[in-house]
Amino acid sequence: MVKILVSGAGIAGLACALDLGTRGHDVxxxxxxxxxxVKGTPIDVRGDAIEIVDKMGLLAKIREQRVRMSELNQFVDADGEPVASIPMAEVSDSEDDIEIVxxxxxxxxxxxxxDTATIRFGDSIEALTDxxxxxxxEFRSGRxxxxxxxxxxxxxxxxxxxLAFGPERDHLRHLGVYIALADLPDEAGPDGVTLHNVPGRMVGIARFNGARFKxxxxxxxxxxxxWLDFDHRDLDAQKKILVDAFAGHTSWKIPQLLDAARADPELFFDSASQIHMPSWHRGRVALVGDAGYCAAFLSGRGTSLALTGAWFLAEELDRCGTxxxxxxxxxxxxxxxxxxxAQERVYQGRETQTPLTWEAIDARNERLRAASAS
Structure with missing residues (x-):
């Protein structure tokens, strides 16, 4: 039995805990x-990651929870009238992809x-000595x-x-886009994604019925x-950046959505950036998921990378012993x-979501309409 500490209880961390814990390790x-x-839009399990979740014993459950929001997306104009939708071929690898909240x-x-895996909330790593x-x-709690x-x-x-590889700036590659997500209470409606553009910006509403909360x-x-220099834990600073980015834009529901962002005590805000590293391990420390190889949300493949990475690591630790x-x-x-x-797929997503001019928005809409028609 190996005693393993995993930092982070997101998809990558939980997958590591499950894959390693079921192999008998103390995690x-x-x-x-x-x-x-858990805040976020629905995500995709793609390609070989589908086989991985099957091996994890979760495929049947995940298929039961499947949603199909990507099939129900549309761009609208300032009056809320549909102008284009994104064809499934542009957002999916195959019909086998599983979209899930x-x-x-x-x-x-x-x-x-x-039982061999436990989660300790409200604590974090302060120092490592290998x-x-x-x-x-050493933990923030003092233990x-x-x-x-x-x-x-x-x-x-x-x-x-x-702590193990040096400052973030040595590994981060910014893609020129920022994202924010805010809870939108009392927004009734069927599943789907409605999107609206102004130059260099996009707002939207995503409605979905997850298995746990309808x-x-x-x-x-x-x-x-x-690149904007801000503290990623300073919520007030993030809200100001977001509001300033959409200042002067009042079309469609932009003011209403900004109000929701201001009111959300757990607003998600971050850059669309990638992590590039020549190696994901040093001594007895290794990285999994976005920590080592973030592909950015524009790729639509971060979840699958987290699942395959956790599984491959657990398998290789079994095969190689000590x-x-x-x-x-x-x-x-x-x-x-x-x-x-995955990291090579991001630029098409950026140009689709946030064209820089009105002319580019019109061209994007025309391209999507033609692709949908064919």
Whole structure:
């Protein structure tokens, strides 16, 4: 049995805990938030990740929770009249893709954790000391513990990556877009995504019925911008950036959606950025998911990368025994092609979502109408 610490209780962290815990390892997941973080639009399980969730024993449950929001998307003009929709061929790899509400997938993973895996909320890693025989960890809570391995599955702004591999700026590649998501209460309607553009900006409403909470709706925002220097835990600063980005724009429901963003105590705001690293491991520390190879939401493949990465790592740790370096190297060799393919897909998504001029918006609409017709 290997004693493993996983930082982050998102999809990558929970998948690591499930895959490693069911193999008999002693796994602790430490999560900065005080609850599972589930805010987000529906996500996709694609390609070989479908086979992975089958091996995890979750495929039947995930298929039961499947939604089809991507089939119900439309762009609207300032008056709310439809002007174009996104063909499924542009957002899906195949008809086998499974679209699922993020909350449902997160809870499915958490509910399946074995007794050998536990989650500790409201704490985070402050310092790591890898002496070659183990890793001593200091936590924000003041406690200290020693582990055989530490896995960073703590997202784009990974603390484990910063502590073990250096500052974020050394690995981050900004794609020129920011995203925000806010709860939209009392927004009734059928499942689907309604989107509206002004130059360099997009707002939308996503309505979906997850397995756990019915009638959920989100306000969605994306906008073009060069890199902005802000504290990703400073909510007031994030709200100001968002409101300023849409200042002066009042078409469709932009003011109403901005009000929802101002009122949301758990607004999600972040850049569309990628993480590029020559290696995802150092000593007894390794990275999984967005922490090591974020492809950005524009790729639509972050969830699948988290699932395949966690599974490959767990398999290789089993195969290599106590040779952790060999296990990490084999994990990287298997996962790297998936990461490269996903990271190369982002630019088409950016041009579809946030054209920079009215002329580019009209051209995008015309292209989508032609593609839908054919």
């Amino acid at each position: 602790t997941v430490v999560e900065y938030a005080r609850h599972l973080r 993020r909350e449902d997938l997160v809870h499915s993973l958490a509910d399946a954790l074995p 002496d070659g025989d183990g890793v001593d960890v 200290t513990e020693r582990y055989d391995l530490v896995l960073g599955a703590d997202g784009q702004h990974s603390a484990v990556r910063r 009638g959920t709706a989100l306000a969605m925002f994306t906008f073009r911008s060069e 040779d952790y370096t060999a296990a990490f190297e084999r994990y990287e060799a298997r996962q790297r092609p998936y990461v490269t393919a």
